[in-house]
Amino acid sequence: MIVDLDDLSSAADLLTRALDLPEDAAEAGMLAGRLAAPPAGRPVTRLTADDGTGLVFASINDADPRLGHVELLAVRPEVRRRGVGAALLRAAEERLADLGAERVRLGGNPPCYAWPGIDVRYTPAVCLARRAGYRLTDTAWNMTADLTLRSAEAARDEARLEATGVKVLPAGGDTPDWVRSIWGDGWAWEVEQSLDRGGAGCYVAVRDGEILGFAAYGANRPSWFGPMGTAPAAEGLGVGRVLLRRCLADQRAGGLTTAQIGWAGPIGFYSKAVAARLERIFWIYTKAL
Structure with missing residues (x-):
């Protein structure tokens, strides 16, 4: 029964x-x-x-x-x-x-x-x-990021962003409202969870007090990365690569050796940025x- x-x-x-x-x-x-x-x-x-x-x-x-x-x-x-x-x-x-x-x-x-x-x-x-x-x-598919790999480009990409006035910081309480204004309630809810849960986190890229992009991990599952988004005005700056690597570094520090990029897309970006591979279908x- x-x-x-x-x-x-x-x-x-x-x-x-x-x-x-x-x-x-x-x-x-x-x-x-x-x-x-x-x-x-x-x-x-x-x-x-x-x-x-x-x-x-x-x-x-x-x-x-x-x-x-x-x-x-x-x-x-x-x-x-x-x-x-x-x-x-x-x-x-x-x-x-x-x-x-x-x-x-x-x-x-x-x-x-x-x-x-x-x-x-x-x-x-x-x-x-x-x-x-x-x-x-x-x-749908996930991509797997090998957290034991270290990118030689990571420090250079962060330095290049800083030279343009862009700083990467832990997300604050205003981040969900900013995410909601561009991507809607769903991603905003996930960001809220990433700010409130152990084993989760979120970073933002900021210039002159303006948020340019965000990336979160652990909102639904500790080993999963996402969501992530870059404001239309900031596309092409390389913000996404830096935010992604910051989150994966946290997951590595938490003891993980791999992370799942959930419901992943675009495939080419994740493959190039962190050598992620298609795995779960x-x-x-x-x-x-």
Whole structure:
């Protein structure tokens, strides 16, 4: 039987057992807590099998109330292929329909999310999506930055910026409002999280008191970088490279050897700036209810 999930500590334990990829299992507790604290006003539903063998987190899109997201579905390995995942997915679809959803996406509901979609290495999840009538509608990817690599250009780029009057500083409380004015509420929310959470941070590039760009890390997951943006008037100055490297340096100092650039783009920029490589590929599935 599928029931409401009330105990997040049990969710963290289940995810640790159910997430097959080590990079996900290592952040299992944080993932459960992150998805349990979305932006204010977001309708959510959290369900579990009453025997504790699986769970599902789902929510309504912040911008489109007719779109639901199944953000996380996990089943313990020893009971897979017994219908637990299918039952959880059906229950989530019913709850989302009750909340007004007309279609459901198997993927992240930004700005608060665990993954963009289904990592293609989670083969049972891909099989479940196909059996349940979902169709592949989009592809997303992460890039991996090797934090053990040091850029010979980093110090030179920072010095060049400073020579033009641009300083890179830790972000202040006014940064979310500035981000909101250009990129909207989603990125502003992520910046707010990066300022309030341990293992997270945000930097800004400033000239004559004017913010020219920002970069954040750890807003949703400690090992993930982003979002990052440069004001249109500052494009071409090289602000992004310096901000990116500052954030990655913090993550390296925190003990990480790699960082994930989540939902990455543009690929060429990250490849050139920090030798990041395409690695995690996510398939996003959608179904009309």
